[in-house]
Amino acid sequence: xxxxxxxxxxxxxxxxxxxxxxxxxxxxxxxxxxxxxxxxxxxxxxxxxxxxxxxxxxxxxxxxxxxxxxxxxxxxxxxxxxxxxxxxxxxxxxxxxxxxxxxxxxxxxxxxxxxxxxxxxxxxxxxxxxxxxxxxxxxxxxxxxxxxxxxxxxxxxxxxxxxxxxxxxxxxxxxxxxxxxxxxxxxxxxxxxxxxxxxxxxxxxxxxxxxxxxxxxxxxxxxxxxxxxxxxxxxxxxxxxxxxxxxxxxxxxxxxxxxxxxxxxxxxxxxxxxxxxxxxxxxxxxxxxxxxxxxxxxxxxxxxxxxxxxxxxxxxxxxxxxxxxxxxxxxxxxxxxxxxxxxxxxxxxxxxxxxxxxxxxxxxxxxxxxxxxxxxxxxxxxxxxxxxxxxxxxxxxxxxxxxxxxxxxxxx
Numbered sequence: 410x411x412x413x414x415x416x417x418x419x420x421x422x423x424x425x426x427x428x429x430x431x432x433x434x435x436x437x438x439x440x441x442x443x444x445x446x447x448x449x450x451x452x453x454x455x456x457x458x459x460x461x462x463x464x465x466x467x468x469x470x471x472x473x474x475x476x477x478x479x480x481x482x483x484x485x486x487x488x489x490x491x492x493x494x495x496x497x498x499x500x501x502x503x504x505x506x507x508x509x510x511x512x513x514x515x516x517x518x519x520x521x522x523x524x525x526x527x528x529x530x531x532x533x534x535x536x537x538x539x540x541x542x543x544x545x546x547x548x549x550x551x552x553x554x555x556x557x558x559x560x561x562x563x564x565x566x567x568x569x570x571x572x573x574x575x576x577x578x579x580x581x582x583x584x585x586x587x588x589x590x591x592x593x594x595x596x597x598x599x600x601x602x603x604x605x606x607x608x609x610x611x612x613x614x615x616x617x618x619x620x621x622x623x624x625x626x627x628x629x630x631x632x633x634x635x636x637x638x639x640x641x642x643x644x645x646x647x648x649x650x651x652x653x654x655x656x657x658x659x660x661x662x663x664x665x666x667x668x669x670x671x672x673x674x675x676x677x678x679x680x681x682x683x684x685x686x687x688x689x690x691x692x693x694x695x696x697x698x699x700x701x702x703x704x705x706x707x708x709x710x711x712x713x714x715x716x717x718x719x720x721x722x723x724x725x726x727x728x729x730x731x732x733x734x735x736x737x738x739x740x741x742x743x744x745x746x747x748x749x750x751x752x753x754x755x756x757x758x759x760x761x762x763x764x765x766x767x768x769x770x771x772x773x774x775x776x777x778x779x780x781x782x783x784x785x786x787x788x789x790x791x792x793x794x795x796x797x798x799x800x801x802x803x804x805x806x807x808x809x810x811x812x813x814x815x816x817x818x819x820x821x
Contacts, residue, residue: 413604417540417600417601417602418540418600422541422545422548422549422552423552425540425549426549426552426553426556427556428594428595428598428599429533429536429537429549429553430552430553430554430555430556431556431591431594432492432529432530432532432533432591432595433529433530433533433553433560434559434560435496435499435526435529435530435587435588435591436472436526436527436530437560437564438560438564438584438587439468439522439523439526439584440465440468440564440647441560441564441565441568441647441669442564442565442567442568442571442580442583442584443568443577443580443581444565444568444647444650444651444665445565445568445569445572445662445663445665446568446569446571446572446577446580447461447651448651448662449572449576449577450464450515450577453576453577454509454510454511454512454515455512456512459778460512460516461512462773462774462777462778463516463774464512464515464516464519465519465648465773466770466773466774467516467517467519467520467523468519468520468522468523468526469523469766469769469770469773469774470520470523470766470767470770470774471519471520471521471522471523471524472523472524472526472527472762472766472769472770473523473762473763473766473767473769473770474523474524474763475523475524475525475527475528476527476531476759476760476762476763476766477620477759477760477763478759479491479495479527479528479531479532479755479759479762480531480532480534480535480754480755480756480757480758480759480760480762481616481619481620481753481755481756481759482611482755483531483532483535483603483755484535484603484608484609484619484752484753484754484755484756485608485609485610485611486611487601487603487608488532488535488536488539488599488601488602488603488755489595489599489600489601489602491528491532492528492529492532492533492595492599493592493595493596494528495525495526495527495528495529495532496525496528496529496588496591496592496595497588497592498521498524498525498528499522499525499526499528499588500585500588500589500592501521502518502521502522502524502525503518503522503581503582503584503585503587503588504581504582504585505517505518505521506518506519506522506581506584507578507579507580507581507582507585508578522584527762527766529591529595530762531755531758531759531762532755532758533553534550534743534747534754534758534761535602535603535747535754535755535758536599536602537549537550537553538744538747538748538751538754539602539603539604539754540602543744543748544687544688545687546744547683547684547687547688547740547741547744548684548687550683550684550740550743550744551680551681551683551684551687551740552680552684554676554677554679554680554683554736554739554740555677555680555681555684559673559677560673564669565665565666565669566666567583568580569662569663569665569666570663571583572662573663603755607752609752609753616756619750619753619756620756620760622750622753623749623750623753623756623757623760624760626749627805627808628749628805628809628812629746629749629757629760629761630764631801631802631804631805632742632745632746632749632761632801632805632812633746633760633761633764633765634764634797634798634801635696635742635798635799635801635802635805636738636739636742636743636746636761636765636798637761637764637765637766637768637769637798638765638768638794638797638798638801639700639703639735639794639795639797639798639799640735640739640765640768640769640794641768641769641772641776641794642703642707642731642735642790642791642792642794642795643672643728643731643732643735643791644769644772645772645776645777645780645787645790645791645794646668646672646728646787646791647669647672648769648772648773648777649777649780649781649787650665650668652781652782653781653784653787654668654721657719657724657784658719658720658721658724658725659721660721667721667725668725668728671725671726671728671729672725672728672729672732673732674729675728675729675730675731675732675733675736676732676733676735676736677736678733678736679699679732679733679734679735679736679737680736680737680740682733682737683695683736683737683738683739683740683741684740686737691813691814692741692744692745692813692814693806693812693813693814695737695738695741696738696741696742696802696813698734698737698738699734699735699736699737699738699739700734700738700795700798700799700802701734702730702731702733702734702737703731703734703735703795703799704795704796704799706727706730706731706734707727707731707788707791707792707795708792709727710727710728710731710788710791710792711785711788711789711791711792713727713788714784714785714787714788715785715788719784724784728791731791731795741813743761745812745813746758746761772790772794776790
């Protein structure tokens with residue numbers, strides 16, 4: 410924690426949470442805004458469904474790759490420069506998407522978007538821990554998740570409206586405008602939160618040593634898997650939205666927002682509960698409750714899809730409840746990851762994002778095309794993702810029972 414934290418940010422905690430949540434929203438807007446425009450883009454550029462899926466996979470793999478470096482570089486150069494340069498590059502890439510005249514060009518600029526989007530998302534986590542003690546940090550992380558939750562609910566509405574009124578190019582011009590706005594806001598408001606005494610040397614040998622230290626620590630890997638893989642139990646439905654919502658549930662693109670609204674309500678509710686639990690319940694207990702909710706609802710979702718024909722009347726609610734359970738535990742696991750090596754919080758955030766994003770990319774490029782033809786297959790894949798994370802957490806819990814045991818009471 411930065412010893413000068415109180416001097417760096419004199420405004421209320423929630424105000425910093427809003428600023429950091431806006432950085433996190435960039436990832437959601439980059440995906441969810443253009444999802445309703447899939448068919449319009451495909452028709453305009455003469456792209457196949459597989460090529461359209463590649464625009465998503467290219468973004469996710471670009472995000473995963475560069476996530477390895479955003480946080481590590483911020484440990485050396487500071488948080489602020491990485492955020493500002495990342496936002497500037499994202500803005501240019503968004504303009505490139507808007508100007509694309511072929512599917513190849515769009516895939517390329519989507520990959521560049523992915524390479525740059527993670528700067529704000531990854532670094533913002535380290536900023537929270539730079540500024541706050543553990544219990545306060547959990548409250549702020551929960552607030553960020555609540556505010557961030559608005560993005561996936563709003564983004565498809567905006568994307569659908571822009572597509573209908575001005576065509577698919579306008580979606581990416583909108584993202585260009587978002588990039589400019591965020592750059593100006595962070596240039597004016599975001600302080601440098603990494604204290605000079607806590608900076609790491611910007612040397613290849615030092616970076617490799619840090620990657621080696623974290624990458625070979627089974628505690629880090631298990632925590633990253635426990636948070637990143639279960640997310641895909643919910644996210645695969647987002648990735649398969651055109652098929653799941655359009656083909657299976659019969660919803661029009663302008664009705665997709667109901668799915669996002671319910672799912673994000675689950676995330677916001679779970680994050681609110683997590684914030685209320687901060688300092689009152691041991692982290693491992695919160696994680697246990699979150700996994701219990703996800704396990705039960707994933708089994709119920711599979712059973713319902715086996716027994717009944719999928720319908721918009723009920724098919725969206727299990728995903729929202731799953732999201733609630735995930736959001737209850739993920740702020741806690743994120744802080745456990747950041748506190749394994751306090752001197753390398755940026756790098757830890759980078760590697761955690763890399764694990765999660767790699768899982769997202771694999772799901773987008775391999776799993777979703779295999780399972781999106783059937784709601785039963787989607788439910789099976791969702792349960793399998795959740796179980797993978799659960800196994801990682803159970804093993805960590807038994808091997809290192811001291812992790813997550815302590816309750817840190819927040820200061821008021």
